[in-house]
Amino acid sequence: MVFLVNFITFVKIQKEAYCLSLFMKPAEEYILNQPEPFKSILLHLQILIEATFSEVDLQFKWKIPFYYLNEKPFCYLNPSKKKGYVDVVFWVSAHLTKYNEHLISENRKVVKSLRYFKIEDINEEILLSVLKEAHSLKGKGFYKRN
Template identity: 50%
Template sequence: MKPAEAYILNQDEPYRSILLQLQMIIESVVPDCELYFKWRIPFYYSRDLPLCYLNQSKDYVDLAFWHGEQLEKFQDNYVKTNRKSVMSLRYKSLDDIDDEIVVYVIEQQLRINTNPFKMILGSKKKLK
């Protein structure tokens, strides 16, 4: 079993079910995506670009992504507090997941198609 899969399957409920549901949505929207284990959490990549990552923390699961400022819809659903470049959708139960919002975010990340790590590193270099 791959480390990213183990991360998901080893979570307690309801987090395991939330992660599995998000995994199913992501992989149905982007069938050719790749699941990696980076920084001890599952990361999804598409066409060698980071798409999103999953993180179980405290009493919720985050579906985290970049480029949130470019997304026009569902802004009230994004968690952005105390974050500089990442936003997330936060879930405490399976019932919290709105497929329409998750699909929208993933499709928009694909449309933007920009490596967020290069953007972040580039902006830090400009500040020096």
């Protein structure tokens, strides 16, 4: 009898999860399916970005969560399970001037990112400042031209 009750409960939970996933964007589902601490970091970043910029559109491109503004790339969230961090990568990083000492460009020619190993690493003041600067540069191209 206990097995039957547990099985019915399991089926109900699976059905609810399936119904919920029908209404979620692929990027949201990707975030919720990440192991900890990546899931907590990604959810916190998602809340901060979407609360600050209501016009952003979260999409699932290149197998990662990618934010678009006016149908143009804005930033993306890149969890590296192998190295244990989440990067917030900025599309217009060639033009960014604020908090350059916090922006990481290792082994990358064009993009820069803010990197977080745990949720406590997220300095909201720095993140929001860089996001707002990137937002103000949304008309700029990927590369900095003279």
